[in-house]
Amino acid sequence: MEGKWSGTMCLTEPVCGTDLGLLKTKAEKQSDGTYKITGQKIFITSGDQDLTENIIHLVIARATDSPAGTKGISLFLVPKFKVNEDGTVGQRNGISTGSIESKMGIKGSATCVLNFDQATGFMIGKKDKGLNAMFTMMNLERIVVGIQGLGISEIAYQNSLAYAKERKQGKTNNTKSTNGADFIIEHADIRRSLLNMKSIIEGERALCFWLSQQTEVSLNHPDEKIRQEASDFVSLMTPVVKSLFTDLGMEITNDAMQIHGGYGYTKDQGIEQLFRDNRITPIYEGTNSVQAADLVFRKLSNKNGSIINKFLDLIKSETDIDNEKIKPFTKDFAHYLSILTKFSEWINEKTKSDKDDVSAAANDYLKTLGFVSVAYAWIKVLDISFKNYDENKNFYDDKINTAKFYFDKVLPRAEQHYKSAISGSSNIMNFKFN
């Protein structure tokens, strides 16, 4: 916690990525209750570094007497250096770094191949329940990966805005300049692109704030029932935040490069690096495909589908606001909420009859739920903006106008995804890739 030691998460092996049941690393129990861990782990972020005096690896492995598949996986704490009785750093443990990956982005981060050779480990949690313990770590981590996409989007937007204000190219329809060109921020298409970024980023930040509150409630509220309900909302939104924010991070860094033109494509401005650095975020911590499958097959069916219904009830009641100024927004919102409701029922029906339809619709469903959830966060922001308008007119005008763009130009994507999804899966599954 002081940061003198650091932690890693060691799951992936050469033939075991998304499907953890294929895991090979083994753990042999010793007479003193510790285990000897042997095997190879790959793609380990910060697997080794020279920043901290010790590294605590959390490793999943199969005890020698455990069954095959995901039911035989346990979690172990394996330190790079063994820890003495008095807490000081002792002898080197049996872990070596085989190599460092050469990557497209996040090059400053050491992504390592780690070889465990009879390394001493301590079991954490219950035997064969390692994945449960690991998921505590992964669930919170997935939200943070969504936040990474948000953070990279923000810096991409800031630099695009600054560049658009200083770069002159071409004349606008209503140009007043008599000699030379207009600033590109005068051009409608550049303005559209900038507002697309801004309205997504600020909406995501507000949604994330709401989710952080829910996370705290799920961990710390004295009432068990309230804790559980918050925990359900967090579990529902985790794949949404992870995937939507990182996918939109790709869109936003891509658009930032476009606004910068040739200067964005070359290395000078550092814009292409944002695109490359963000590119890992839809991949690691469970690919966005896996997130979408997790959403439709697990989160929607857990507790007989009651979680999504509770969420729909919550956002319906919270967006029913008695204020004339917010009416145009809430009316619009109600339309998209009804689409989300229909879509959720469609998934629920199809899960019983045609799983391929659900698999083919998973990504679309995640997006519809995501765009409507961001709109829900915007409604909260709008409510505050109208109520406190006179306190800070400039700030709240900015919010209201940004929300207007989101509702007019971004939120309709929720409907497109629904239309795409209900076309079913025969268009995909019957195709012959010759």
Add this chain to the structure above:
Amino acid sequence: MPTYSAPVEDMMFLFEKLRDNKNYNELEKYKEVSSELVKDILEEAAKINQNLILPLAKIGDENPAVLENGVVRTPPGYKEAYQKYIEDGWTSLSCDPKYGGQGMPKTVSAFFDEMLSSASLSFKLYSELSIGAYNCINHHASDEIKNRYLPR
């Protein structure tokens, strides 16, 4: 190199105004977390991210981490920045005060996560999983392991 100015105003707007979650408002442990305190934290966070960490993004991109004689060497400047980063206590923002953390709610640590992601994702990743490991050990490990590993 891209410039960055942390969106503290927008974050403070959320923290101060988006307070309609009754269940959250009932949490005892965060009643003392005032707007002034959070504003101070975010302004300090803005400084370290804008000044110290932002330049590490380009440095890391041009001088990737390398493996030499079995030892990993991080890019130039990462070690010094990491020292300052842990001295200032940024790794333990949302951890339990019982093990030396600062006990901030996740609403605040999420703002910090965002700033750090804007400044340098590569640098961020050196401490990110420590928080994950902290949570995992805190929830599932024995007290003996907790007391031995968590304070570090």
